[in-house]
Amino acid sequence: MQHLIKVMTPLLEVRNLRRDVADRNILANISFTLEPGEILFIRGPSGVGKSLLLRALACLDHPQGGTLLLHGCPPAHVGYPAWRTAVSYVPQSRASSLKGTPAELYFQSQRFSAQRARPRGDLPALVHALGLEQLVLNQQWNELSGGQSQRVALAISLALGPQVLLLDEPSSACDLISTLRVERVLSSCGAALVWVTHDPQQLSRVGGRLLELPLGTIVHLPPPPLASLPPVLQVFSETDTDGGSVSTTSVRHSSLPTVAAGGAVGNVAGAATSGGLIAAMRPSVSGPAELLDGDAAYGGYSDIPLPATALAVRRDGRSGGGA
Numbered sequence: 001m002q003h004l005i006k007v008m009t010p011l012l013e014v015r016n017l018r019r020d021v022a023d024r025n026i027l028a029n030i031s032f033t034l035e036p037g038e039i040l041f042i043r044g045p046s047g048v049g050k051s052l053l054l055r056a057l058a059c060l061d062h063p064q065g066g067t068l069l070l071h072g073c074p075p076a077h078v079g080y081p082a083w084r085t086a087v088s089y090v091p092q093s094r095a096s097s098l099k100g101t102p103a104e105l106y107f108q109s110q111r112f113s114a115q116r117a118r119p120r121g122d123l124p125a126l127v128h129a130l131g132l133e134q135l136v137l138n139q140q141w142n143e144l145s146g147g148q149s150q151r152v153a154l155a156i157s158l159a160l161g162p163q164v165l166l167l168d169e170p171s172s173a174c175d176l177i178s179t180l181r182v183e184r185v186l187s188s189c190g191a192a193l194v195w196v197t198h199d200p201q202q203l204s205r206v207g208g209r210l211l212e213l214p215l216g217t218i219v220h221l222p223p224p225p226l227a228s229l230p231p232v233l234q235v236f237s238e239t240d241t242d243g244g245s246v247s248t249t250s251v252r253h254s255s256l257p258t259v260a261a262g263g264a265v266g267n268v269a270g271a272a273t274s275g276g277l278i279a280a281m282r283p284s285v286s287g288p289a290e291l292l293d294g295d296a297a298y299g300g301y302s303d304i305p306l307p308a309t310a311l312a313v314r315r316d317g318r319s320g321g322g323a
């Protein structure tokens with residue numbers, strides 16, 4: 001019976017989520033569940049609240065109603081840094097606000113306490129699979145094109161091994177070939193994906209389910225043509241959902257030998273990762289005071305200077321501005 005309950009607990013559960021901004025209701029009654037490896041596209045007109053939904057799922061903003069559960073546990077139980085590590089937000093564009101190089105960002109992010117003792121993906125393999133030269137990792141962010149920085153930021157997010165990736169138009173700056181690479185890497189990465197897109201072709205190429213906003217209706221997409229998305233790269237092959245621990249990590253690429261790095265164990269409720277990477281990098285962090293109150297909540301973010309708004313929140317206990 002206990003085993004049955006575990007199997008039935010979704011990876012992520014969203015019940016009747018509500019988002020208001022400036023006294024205006026943007027989203028209401030959004031409900032869905034997500035299982036490991038599932039893809040849920042989000043589509044809706046500009047301004048309908050797609051980014052707000054992703055930010056709420058990542059616990060970067062506080063919803064005005066509803067319930068979020070990761071493996072059956074609410075954010076306060078999981079811990080906000082651990083939640084944001086497991087449920088990782090990849091914003092539409094953030095490279096222009098970043099300083100330094102992608103490699104520096106990747107290594108800085110690993111120093112967050114919530115990122116320690118967790119399995120990693122193979123960043124160079126991911127960079128390669130996304131059609132980038134390795135040297136982009138050591139170039140300044142502001143020297144990269146929009147498409148390059150979008151893909152290298154995605155590679156970093158994938159390499160940090162989230163269980164759920166929240167993707168805000170992850171290929172919007174890419175040409176068609178790069179877009180196909182992004183789709184193939186994401187489709188085979190093993191993480192559950194919540195994927196905002198405006199591209200109807202992307203839905204049919206990738207498949208999965210579709211959440212239509214503003215109504216929140218969910219439709220099942222037809223399966224993609226068999227040949228359209230051959231497995232190119234698999235970073236996280238096995239995830240034991242018992243307590244969120246990851247038991248095995250492997251990297252498989254069509255042109256690379258299989259690399260197994262099994263054995264490392266990370267616990268969502270315990271060690272987990274930063275999630276703070278995104279929160280710390282985003283100057284528009286907002287949310288309840290407890291979400292940002294103190295170093296413990298930030299899980300060691302003191303490694304990286306916090307943006308002014310987040311610092312303001314931490315000092316006076318009030319939340320900063322939204323997106």
Ligand SMILES: Nc1ncnc2c1ncn2[C@@H]1O[C@H](COP(=O)(O)OP(=O)(O)OP(=O)(O)O)[C@@H](O)[C@H]1O
Nearest residue numbers: 021022026045046047048049050051052321322323
């Ligand atoms: N911090 C904020 N303060 C006030 N209004 C906001 C804030 N953030 C978002 N909004 C408003 O909430 C609505 C939803 O914004 P959101 O960015 O989620 O839209 P979206 O569906 O992602 O749009 P797009 O497809 O253009 O990216 C918009 O009307 C936007 O103006």
